[in-house]
Amino acid sequence: MSVSxxxxxxxxxxxxxxxxxxxxxxxxxxxxDAEVFQALAGAPDAKAFPHLARWYTHISSKGDAIASLKxxxxxxxxxxxxxxxxxxxxxxxxxxxxxxxxxxQRLAEYQAKKAAKPAVIAKxxxxxxxxxxxxxxxxxxxxxxxxxxEMDGLLWNKESKRAPIAYGVNKIIMAAVIEDAKVSTDEIVxxxxxxxxxxxxxxxVAFNKL
Numbered sequence: 564m565s566v567s568x569x570x571x572x573x574x575x576x577x578x579x580x581x582x583x584x585x586x587x588x589x590x591x592x593x594x595x596d597a598e599v600f601q602a603l604a605g606a607p608d609a610k611a612f613p614h615l616a617r618w619y620t621h622i623s624s625k626g627d628a629i630a631s632l633k634x635x636x637x638x639x640x641x642x643x644x645x646x647x648x649x650x651x652x653x654x655x656x657x658x659x660x661x662x663x664x665x666x667x668q669r670l671a672e673y674q675a676k677k678a679a680k681p682a683v684i685a686k687x688x689x690x691x692x693x694x695x696x697x698x699x700x701x702x703x704x705x706x707x708x709x710x711x712x713e714m715d716g717l718l719w720n721k722e723s724k725r726a727p728i729a730y731g732v733n734k735i736i737m738a739a740v741i742e743d744a745k746v747s748t749d750e751i752v753x754x755x756x757x758x759x760x761x762x763x764x765x766x767x768v769a770f771n772k773l
Contacts, residue, residue, distance in 0.1 A: 570604055571726075576690045576738040576769055578612040579720025585618070588773065596622050597632045685743040689751075690736065690769035695761055698731035705761040706735055712754050716745030740773070 577599070587595040600622045609616035622629060695705060702725060710719055720738040728734050741748070752765045 571724075572690055572736060572768055573603070574607050574612050574615055575722070575724050575736055576688055576720075576771075577618075578607070578615040579722050579738045580688055580740065580773075581614040581618045582721060583718075592622060592625065592632055594632045594634045597629050600629060686773040687741055687743055688738065688769065688771045688773055689741055689748060689767065690738045691751075691755070692766040692768050693735040693737060693755060694728060694763045694765075695732065695734070696763045698733075700732075700761050702733060702735055705758065706737070708758045708761065709735075709737060709755055712751065714746050714750075716742030717751070736768075738769075 586592055587599055596618075600619065603619065606619055606623070607615045625632075693705065693709065695702060706723055718740045720740075723738075724736040725733045726736055739751075741751075748767060748770065752767070755765045756762050
């Protein structure tokens with residue numbers, strides 16, 4: 564699922580993401596960074612979005628080489644290839660005691676290698692528009708309440724943003740990185756809406772796979 568979002572909201576989400584990450588995926592620049600780089604309209608404001616600006620400057624320094632960045636490494640695929648090289652039972656058909664020991668040793672080695680295989684964790688970048696009832700609503704308190712929502716696999720970005728709606732009412736734009744297998748976006752929305760003294764509505768404005 565991919566939801567389009569404004570340039571400002573995109574910068575807010577990415578700035579929060581790059582506060583804790585050097586690249587879009589993995590530990591070196593890849594085609595995923597090139598794709599995000601090309602999606603930006605230009606260099607972000609370094610004062611407003613310092614983490615995004617740091618990443619943007621690093622990627623832009625590669626010049627023409629940006630287009631030739633390789634796809635992120637896939638360690639899980641490599642591990643699967645390693646599995647194919649494991650011979651569980653060898654080629655000896657003799658069922659004597661020595662053959663059984665060899666089989667048991669190879670099985671133990673296979674299980675150890677499989678247990679050490681790095682798990683691929685699917686994550687997404689989530690951005691929410693949280694709208695209060697009126698201009699007098701205490702947005703600082705509302706944000707504090709939202710940040711009390713804790714789930715395994717949910718990491719709120721440290722930064723948020725206020726944006727005007729109408730008639731002096733401002734909304735809160737908040738972003739988070741979630742683990743897809745552990746976190747339900749519906750549950751996040753329901754728990755924020757439960758602060759009904761402060762919250763009028765919650766909208767998901769971005770949901771992008773990492």
